Amino acid sequence: MDFGLFLNALGGILTDPIVLLLIFIGVAGGIVVGALPGLTATMGVALMIPFTFGMEVRYALPMLLGIFCSAVFGGSISAILLNTPGTPSAAATVLDGYPMAKKGEAARALNMAVFASTVGGLVGVIFMIFLSPQISKMAINFNSPEFFSIAVLGLTIIILISGDSMIKGFISGTIGMLMSTIGLDPIQGYPRFTFGSTNLYNGFELVPVLIGLFAVSEAFVCCESLVKGEKVNSKMTRLFSSLTDIKLCLKHVIKSGIIGTLIGAIPGAGGDIACFVAYGEAKRSSKNSMEFGTGIVEGVSAPESANNAVGGGAMIPMLTLGVPGDPVTAVLIGALMIHGIQPGPLMYRDHMDVVYVIFASLVVANIVMFFVASLGMPLFIKVISIGREILTPVIFILCIVGGFALRNNFFDVWTVLAFGVIGYLMQKTKMPISPILLSLILGPMAEQNLRRMLIVSNGSYAPLFTSPICLVMFAATIIMIVSSLLKRRKDTLGNT
Amino acid sequence: MKSEEITIGGIGIAIAAYVLYTVSSYPQVKGNDVGVGFFPKMLAVLLIILCACMIFHAVRGTSPHKDVQVNLITPGTKRAAVALLICALYCIFFKLLGFVIDTALFMFSMMFLLKSRNWMQMTLVSLGVSIGVYVLFGYVLNTNLPAGLLAGLL
Numbered sequence: 001m002d003f004g005l006f007l008n009a010l011g012g013i014l015t016d017p018i019v020l021l022l023i024f025i026g027v028a029g030g031i032v033v034g035a036l037p038g039l040t041a042t043m044g045v046a047l048m049i050p051f052t053f054g055m056e057v058r059y060a061l062p063m064l065l066g067i068f069c070s071a072v073f074g075g076s077i078s079a080i081l082l083n084t085p086g087t088p089s090a091a092a093t094v095l096d097g098y099p100m101a102k103k104g105e106a107a108r109a110l111n112m113a114v115f116a117s118t119v120g121g122l123v124g125v126i127f128m129i130f131l132s133p134q135i136s137k138m139a140i141n142f143n144s145p146e147f148f149s150i151a152v153l154g155l156t157i158i159i160l161i162s163g164d165s166m167i168k169g170f171i172s173g174t175i176g177m178l179m180s181t182i183g184l185d186p187i188q189g190y191p192r193f194t195f196g197s198t199n200l201y202n203g204f205e206l207v208p209v210l211i212g213l214f215a216v217s218e219a220f221v222c223c224e225s226l227v228k229g230e231k232v233n234s235k236m237t238r239l240f241s242s243l244t245d246i247k248l249c250l251k252h253v254i255k256s257g258i259i260g261t262l263i264g265a266i267p268g269a270g271g272d273i274a275c276f277v278a279y280g281e282a283k284r285s286s287k288n289s290m291e292f293g294t295g296i297v298e299g300v301s302a303p304e305s306a307n308n309a310v311g312g313g314a315m316i317p318m319l320t321l322g323v324p325g326d327p328v329t330a331v332l333i334g335a336l337m338i339h340g341i342q343p344g345p346l347m348y349r350d351h352m353d354v355v356y357v358i359f360a361s362l363v364v365a366n367i368v369m370f371f372v373a374s375l376g377m378p379l380f381i382k383v384i385s386i387g388r389e390i391l392t393p394v395i396f397i398l399c400i401v402g403g404f405a406l407r408n409n410f411f412d413v414w415t416v417l418a419f420g421v422i423g424y425l426m427q428k429t430k431m432p433i434s435p436i437l438l439s440l441i442l443g444p445m446a447e448q449n450l451r452r453m454l455i456v457s458n459g460s461y462a463p464l465f466t467s468p469i470c471l472v473m474f475a476a477t478i479i480m481i482v483s484s485l486l487k488r489r490k491d492t493l494g495n496t
Numbered sequence: 497m498k499s500e501e502i503t504i505g506g507i508g509i510a511i512a513a514y515v516l517y518t519v520s521s522y523p524q525v526k527g528n529d530v531g532v533g534f535f536p537k538m539l540a541v542l543l544i545i546l547c548a549c550m551i552f553h554a555v556r557g558t559s560p561h562k563d564v565q566v567n568l569i570t571p572g573t574k575r576a577a578v579a580l581l582i583c584a585l586y587c588i589f590f591k592l593l594g595f596v597i598d599t600a601l602f603m604f605s606m607m608f609l610l611k612s613r614n615w616m617q618m619t620l621v622s623l624g625v626s627i628g629v630y631v632l633f634g635y636v637l638n639t640n641l642p643a644g645l646l647a648g649l650l
Binding site: 051053054164165167168170171174175177178181185187188190192193197219220221223224225226387388389390392393394396397398400401404405408410413414416420421424428429430431447451452454461 | 506518523530533535540550573580587602607609612621640641
């Protein structure tokens with residue numbers, strides 16, 4: 001951790017009004033997307049990527065990171081006011097948030113959600129700032145076998161946690177890996193599965209694919225259900241949490257922030273898991289444990305701190321190893337790649353300036369989120385009332401224009417639509433979507449490193465079984481698969 | 497979901513068979529490299545095994561989703577299919593009509609599809625969104641959106 005570089009990046013952001021404005025737009029947009037049930041943080045980041053195509057990295061990244069850190073918080077607004085978590089990460093917030101709203105304490109719950117989310121987010125970022133350079137120092141010595149084993153582990157974890165059926169997750173991941181082989185072969189440059197189309201020489205562009213899978217498919221689902229916007233009458237009597245509430249919850253907020261960061265750093269374990277673990281721990285350690293679930297402010301503080309800290313944790317494997325911690329960070333990798341940056345250990349060698357822009361942007365974005373959410377809460381509450389008959393077509397338009405804006409190419413527009421249909425059908429048939437995207441990112445990493453290793457070792461697989469790091473990774477992969485199988489077997493026996 | 501899982505398994509096996517057929521014509525190994533078809537071939541074999549497992553579970557009734565009912569013909573899915581058709585028409589006429597007119601028509605028809613019947617609101621929102629997005633992408637973000645029929649005006 002180089003404080004000089006960090007302060008330089010922080011100064012660059014704070015003295016540039018355009019960057020601050022973009023962070024503000026990103027944060028406000030993220031809260032809106034998160035607050036609307038059915039629109040996920042992943043969709044928010046996917047929809048915003050096209051807005052950054054023409055921007056320099058120092059402008060694009062702060063805006064995207066603003067959405068990234070605020071969309072999870074946005075989910076708490078509908079969780080507290082509507083009893084419907086805006087994002088899966090806000091599921092535990094409902095437990096005490098909605099009872100508080102019913103008691104007429106919605107403003108108190110929302111203010112605590114803002115405070116806890118900000119502190120939790122900052123805890124996650126601080127861990128990320130200090131831990132990721134250390135991990136990257138270790139990872140910089142990795143060679144092809146180690147990178148191949150990391151890709152295999154990353155894919156396995158994501159597949160195992162997405163959906164109820166492990167086979168469907170593996171099928172989804174394998175199809176994603178096959179899709180990643182479309183285009184020119186990375187070693188010999190031979191065109192594979194391109195059907196003679198030059199548009200496919202570089203494979204499918206990541207951004208149209210992720211917009212289609214995560215945003216268009218959700219818009220089709222919105223078309224199905226015809227949900228009307230719900231009128232919410234909730235007056236914000238205060239703008240900030242009281243000192244009494246802060247004193248009462250501070251220890252839960254910090255502890256939950258650490259829990260969220262650690263869970264977030266495990267690829268695949270997302271905010272929904274972290275918020276329940278933090279809620280359980282807060283309930284266990286609180287003097288008021290019997291009152292949890294009846295509408296107490298401590299019950300809002302713990303999950304909100306944890307789910308926002310997950311972002312910082314999930315960024316650690318993404319930045320240091322190039323392995324996304326969850327679907328949102330997978331989308332963020334796509335955004336970075338658009339701007340010519342490949343996350344992974346080499347990023348700390350080749351793009352140190354960008355690394356520190358990311359660190360500083362996340363710190364600033366969390367602080368901006370505190371003020372935007374506190375002062376703009378009455379407006380965000382009104383946003384929940386927007387009818388889906390307006391919102392859904394707007395999402396479609398942004399997706400299609402986003403696909404077009406990438407290269408001014410209609411092939412990308414049709415890609416967006418095609419993957420939207422694929423994503424929709426996958427949702428209908430309970431096939432998990434995330435493994436496809438992660439396989440598209442990790443597939444080339446797995447193939448290139450496996451083939452490079454085989455070239456260097458004259459076709460021998462021995463390096464995979466002699467490197468201690470590979471052995472640890474493969475052991476972890478096997479343990480994950482076996483424990484997941486045992487858990488599913490136990491669940492099945494329990495249900496019968 | 498038995499029949500759907502068998503269908504998905506069948507599609508997966510068909511994709512894998514196509515991959516295996518295609519890679520058989522790829523150039524053979526050069527030097528120490530395992531060849532351009534090595535990785536896709538490995539994945540295709542894996543896909544066949546996985547799809548066969550899914551079909552096996554579906555037939556035996558041991559799939560975790562065996563009790564999930566998938567009804568692909570409901571009013572909701574029909575609406576989603578019409579939305580897809582409108583989206584396809586939107587993309588087809590994107591260049592010809594130009595972004596502003598095409599988007600306003602798209603917005604209006606989608607709002608109608610989603611049961612909005614306030615004509616004044618539909619008209620104003622359609623025009624507002626199409627002009628707003630055009631200004632944002634065309635002028636602020638410098639995207640070259642087609643002007644179409646309004647080429648002389650925009």
